[in-house]
Amino acid sequence: MAFVGDAALDSYRKVHRRRLGPRHFLISDLASARPANPLERVMYRSAVTDDDVWRTFEGIGSRRRSPATLFAPGTIARMARAG
Numbered sequence: 001m002a003f004v005g006d007a008a009l010d011s012y013r014k015v016h017r018r019r020l021g022p023r024h025f026l027i028s029d030l031a032s033a034r035p036a037n038p039l040e041r042v043m044y045r046s047a048v049t050d051d052d053v054w055r056t057f058e059g060i061g062s063r064r065r066s067p068a069t070l071f072a073p074g075t076i077a078r079m080a081r082a083g
Contacts, residue, residue: 026060026067043070046082053078 036044047057056075059065069075 022067023063043079046079050078050082053082 043053043057047054053075056065056069056072060067060069
């Protein structure tokens with residue numbers, strides 16, 4: 001027997017997972033204390049030398065931007081030049 005609220009809860013679950021899923025993955029991955037891979041080292045290094053990349057990192061860390069913004073073509077190009 002399905003309850004009236006089941007559809008609403010399913011909808012909420014999907015929205016929650018879509019919005020917070022990437023952030024949860026990023027936090028869980030970084031919390032594993034594994035060594036940074038070469039791509040991550042380039043990203044971190046470029047955030048130190050390029051203000052736009054730093055702003056992207058800051059936006060992700062402050063939860064104003066999605067972690068997916070790191071893979072925007074412009075951000076990747078800036079990281080490649082800076083790193």
